[in-house]
Amino acid sequence: MAKLTIExxxxxxxxxxxxxxxxVVEHGTIISAxxxxxxxxxxxxxxxxxxxxxxxxxxxxxKEGILRCHPxxxxxxxxxxxxTEESTTxxxxxxxxxxxKEELDFLNAANSxxxxxxxxxxxxxxxENKKTAIFEGLRSRVxxxxxxxxxxxxxxxxxxxYYRLLDLIQMGVDPKL
Amino acid sequence: MAKLTIExxxxxxxxxxxxxxxxVVEHGTIISAxxxxxxxxxxxxxxxxxxxxxxxxxxxxxKEGILRCHPxxxxxxxxxxxxTEESTTxxxxxxxxxxxKEELDFLNAANSxxxxxxxxxxxxxxxENKKTAIFEGLRSRVxxxxxxxxxxxxxxxxxxxYYRLLDLIQMGVDPKL
Numbered sequence: 001m002a003k004l005t006i007e008x009x010x011x012x013x014x015x016x017x018x019x020x021x022x023x024v025v026e027h028g029t030i031i032s033a034x035x036x037x038x039x040x041x042x043x044x045x046x047x048x049x050x051x052x053x054x055x056x057x058x059x060x061x062x063k064e065g066i067l068r069c070h071p072x073x074x075x076x077x078x079x080x081x082x083x084t085e086e087s088t089t090x091x092x093x094x095x096x097x098x099x100x101k102e103e104l105d106f107l108n109a110a111n112s113x114x115x116x117x118x119x120x121x122x123x124x125x126x127x128e129n130k131k132t133a134i135f136e137g138l139r140s141r142v143x144x145x146x147x148x149x150x151x152x153x154x155x156x157x158x159x160x161x162y163y164r165l166l167d168l169i170q171m172g173v174d175p176k177l
Numbered sequence: 178m179a180k181l182t183i184e185x186x187x188x189x190x191x192x193x194x195x196x197x198x199x200x201v202v203e204h205g206t207i208i209s210a211x212x213x214x215x216x217x218x219x220x221x222x223x224x225x226x227x228x229x230x231x232x233x234x235x236x237x238x239x240k241e242g243i244l245r246c247h248p249x250x251x252x253x254x255x256x257x258x259x260x261t262e263e264s265t266t267x268x269x270x271x272x273x274x275x276x277x278k279e280e281l282d283f284l285n286a287a288n289s290x291x292x293x294x295x296x297x298x299x300x301x302x303x304x305e306n307k308k309t310a311i312f313e314g315l316r317s318r319v320x321x322x323x324x325x326x327x328x329x330x331x332x333x334x335x336x337x338x339y340y341r342l343l344d345l346i347q348m349g350v351d352p353k354l
Contacts, residue, residue: 014245014296015253022204029204034242037296059234065211068191076192119191119214 003170009047010040023084024164025051025157027069044169048162055154067120067153072111073134074099075121086164094126094134103131110138117142118149125159180347186224187217200261201341202228202334204246221346225339232331244297244330249288250311251276252298263341271303271311280308287315294319295326302336 004020012020014036021032035054041047055063071077071087074096083091091097099107114122124137141149181197189197191213198209212231218224232240248254248264251273260268268274276284291299301314318326 018245027199027206027210029246030207030239030242032242033204033245034236034238036245037238037241054236054238057236057239059211059231061211061214061231062207062234064214065207065209068195068210068213069206 004168005170006041006043006047006172009169012036012039020168021165023086024161024168025055025066025069026071026084026087026160028066031055044162044165044171047169048158048165051161052158055158060150063150063154064120066157067123067150070121070123070157072108072115072121073124073126074104074107075111090126090160090163094129095131096126096134099131103135106135107138110135110142114138114142118146120150120153123153123156123160125156125163127163128159181345182347183218183220183224183349186346189213189216197345198342200263201338201345202232202243202246203248203261203264203337205243208232221339221342221348224346225335225342228338229335232335237327240327240331241297243334244300244327247298247300247334249285249292249298250301250303251281251284252288267303267337267340271306272308273303273311276308280312283312284315287312287319291315291319295323297327297330300330300333300337302333302340304340305336 009017009020014033017036017039018029018033022029025031031051031054035047035050038050041050055066058066071083073091073094077083078088078091078096081088096107111122122138122141124134126134129137141152144152186194186197191210194213194216195206195210199206202208208228208231212224212227215227218227232243235243248260250268250271254260255265255268255273258265273284288299299315299318301311303311306314318329321329
């Protein structure tokens, strides 16, 4: 599919916009639907900043809710091929579809420990991390406080969102970037 | 499917909870994911109140976003059989799957006029309104101010949500209701 220009994005009615960008935050349809009103966007970064600003306004429970809409890495949904299209591609790019039995057992145990402590899943931008970095992140981040880890998870959500936007919209030549 | 007791609801981990209640607000997965942390719920009403409290905390753009996640009544998605399961049942209950050509033309024109004015769709609880009441609502509500109509739309979302919860959870005998 050809990427959209920012002008095409700005001309979209809310139905087309939500249809196109409804999953740039995983299962976060409401977020895309909310920020459509703030168009026109100057560029991808402006659109991304607008999404981040909206997330920042949410109460703590809402930010936790965003994390809870993310699947475990190489978890149950991945095993059942029930991930969203975006998550499937991202987990593959990190090599999470090619794990040994030992690696998978480690991931499942570490994900489970993380979830028990924080009541939300471990979220990391798989496109910026190969599997060893992801394993290391799981090992170290589980020691953080819930407050730090909520903030850290949301920062990862924002990165994931930026890559998903770049998949859909042309960067263009923009001196403001 | 047998309805859940409130005790069963309270025992759910967040994955099961989001899977079960992710669409009690249309496409509002984040909302269910956010309010899971406030269990145990005393009863359906308490769960519903918790969802309503969360919605009330959202900025105006977020409330508009919730409305924009709703399909037009008897609109394009309905014609293409692409509504969520819940919306299909609800629109049917109001008789919106059995419209004459004239009624359908009226609805499409009135929905379009409403959307142009408010930048969100006309939302009404179809289980509490038959088609004539819905037509009348569309005719009269389009004259409201955007502020009134946002508030009105959100009240309808809450009613829709309550019926969807009642489809999933046993009412039980509860003197607090």
